[in-house]
Amino acid sequence: MLKRFKKRFIWSAVTLCLVPLTVLPSQEESKTAKKPQLIELQIKVTDKKDGSAIDNADVLVKWGEGQESDSGSAITNSRGIARVKDVPRGTVVIRVIANGYKTAAPKIDLKKEQQPIKIELEKETQDGDKEGHLSSNLRNLRTFTWMISLNA
Numbered sequence: 001m002l003k004r005f006k007k008r009f010i011w012s013a014v015t016l017c018l019v020p021l022t023v024l025p026s027q028e029e030s031k032t033a034k035k036p037q038l039i040e041l042q043i044k045v046t047d048k049k050d051g052s053a054i055d056n057a058d059v060l061v062k063w064g065e066g067q068e069s070d071s072g073s074a075i076t077n078s079r080g081i082a083r084v085k086d087v088p089r090g091t092v093v094i095r096v097i098a099n100g101y102k103t104a105a106p107k108i109d110l111k112k113e114q115q116p117i118k119i120e121l122e123k124e125t126q127d128g129d130k131e132g133h134l135s136s137n138l139r140n141l142r143t144f145t146w147m148i149s150l151n152a
Contacts, residue, residue, distance in 0.1 A: 036088035041072075042116035045080045045096055047123070053080025054121060057098035063088055081116060100124055 041061060045054045059082040062071045074082035076098075087110070094117065095105040101121040108117060 036090060038086045038088055039110070041084045041087040041092075041110070043074075043076075043082045043084070043094060043096070044116040044118050045076050045082065045098065046118065046120050047101075048120035049123065053078065054098050054101065055080060057082070057096055057101075057121075059084065060095040060097075061087055061092050062095070063090060063092040094119065096121060 043059050043061075045057045045059070046052060047054060053076070055076050055078045057076045057080075058073065059076060060071060060073045061084045062069060064070050072084040072087060074084045076082045089110045091107060091109050093105055093107050095103065096119050097103050098121055100123060102124055104119055104121055106119065
């Protein structure tokens, strides 16, 4: 009877030692499942009126909320395309700034949108009056403030 008890005790101990080993991998899988898939985001920036590519435009991409937010940036090439790496699939704000154009900042759901993301910019109107210059300077100040908040 003591022998039988020893065998059961040993098998129970072995079984209890193996159970945590089988639980650990499943816990790791659930942790990796929570991480969003990272993609390379491609953005094509064009003139709204004639459809021509806008080169040398600053593209700022912001994702996440609060302390979990992050950002990436790029500059468009001669074909108007900018690439930002390691962007999680989800909702992002893409802010495009180009000389002579109004700033655009659409909110885009990357789970639904096809690549490349197409953003059309309108040309700024320059009437030469003080109000036009004032609104342009105010827009530049808001853009600068937004860029600082990304780095904070």
